[in-house]
Amino acid sequence: MAVRNHITGKRLFWSLMAALTVVTFAFILRPEPVWVDLSTAQRGPLEVTVREEGKTRVKDRYLVSSPVTGFVHRLELDVGDTVIPGELLTLIDPMPASILDARSRAEAEARVAAARSSLQSIRQKAAAAEADADFSQQEYQRLLALRPSSFVSDEQLQQARTTAARAQAILRSARFDEEVASHELAAAQTRLQVSSATANGGKPAERVAVRSPIHGAVLGLVRKSEGIVQAGEPLLELGDPGTLEVVVDVLSFDAVKLEPGLATRLTGWGGPTLNAVIRRVEPVGFQDVSALGVEEQRVKVIADMLSPHEHWQLLGDGYRVDAEFILWQAEDALQVPASALFRHNNGYAVFKVTGDRANIQPVEAGHGNGLSTVILSGLDEGDRVVRHPERGLNDGDRIRVR
Incomplete structure (x- = not known):
């Protein structure tokens, strides 16, 4: 009986050692967590605009x-x-x-x-x-x-x-x-x-x-x-310097999104923000060369001032302004960084973080301004997502925040 108990104890010991060895090797050989940057889905105002430099000119010369x-x-x-x-x-x-x-x-x-x-x-x-x-x-x-x-x-x-x-x-x-x-x-x-x-x-x-x-x-x-x-x-x-209009050379790709009556915001001229409205989008484009030497097709867009004259009385003919044409805006929209989205199954998805793992979460994306994108469904406020996901990051991978 003593011999049998001794043999059973040895077997149990070696079984535990083998299991411990397997666990040790599994721990050593398991994939390292992927370093990522995180962002949080949050609500806030968002605008989609087309921004270009323009200049003022007197309407009637x-x-x-x-x-x-x-x-x-x-x-x-x-x-x-x-x-x-x-x-x-x-x-x-x-x-x-x-x-x-x-x-x-x-x-x-x-x-x-x-x-x-x-x-x-x-x-x-x-x-x-x-x-x-x-x-x-x-x-x-x-x-x-x-x-x-x-x-x-x-x-x-x-x-x-x-x-x-x-x-x-x-x-x-x-x-x-x-x-x-x-x-x-x-x-x-x-x-x-x-x-x-x-x-x-x-x-x-x-x-x-x-x-x-x-x-x-x-x-x-x-x-x-x-x-x-x-x-x-x-x-x-x-x-008459009191009858100014703003002329903006817009890329033809962006000009097709503009139409008369669209709200416009004027900044970068050294004074307060001014309100304007598009009066005309010229139907004829012209070729221009950018500062980098790239040939571009541009279209002239004419905007009228809406702000009171006393707000822009220091503006003169030929002054530079930054024009922002407001295509879409919302006061309270759920949004994530545009860099968090990627194409997935003919749609969009993000890597949603749960614990220490990143899981693919399909989402329905709305308007975006290049920096942030509206999320219509698939995420809730406060959800954490991976920014700039690497190609090697897969569904369910462990992550580590930088």
């Missing part, structure tokens, strides 16, 4: 040219100086004019008649624009009065405000065109009258005054010094 061939006096104005309609810009001493024959006089008279008809046409357009502006303002005031009763949504009120602002801008543009047309008529009449022999035998004009057609500022001086100029030669450029 007017190039003032010499109405006659002659000797122009030196322009005493500087860039940025304000001008009012009818203000004297410079004087031109005409060259000795030739006698107008019957054909030349008839052509000059036809030009005067055409300019007069053009002025009448523009006045009619200005009257129509004024009627549209009055109607848009009345509609906005009507919706504003209904707002406390909750019969009007914020979106309808915003659309009415935008429509009223746009109608006012169109009216100002029409009035500028009317002023320009009236001065074009005056220029045509001057060209008819200034000659060595007028129809009524009067004395020829000895000096022609070039006056401002608009209320605005000097945007550029094409010619400052005195000298001989030809009829139609540009002298200076005028415009």
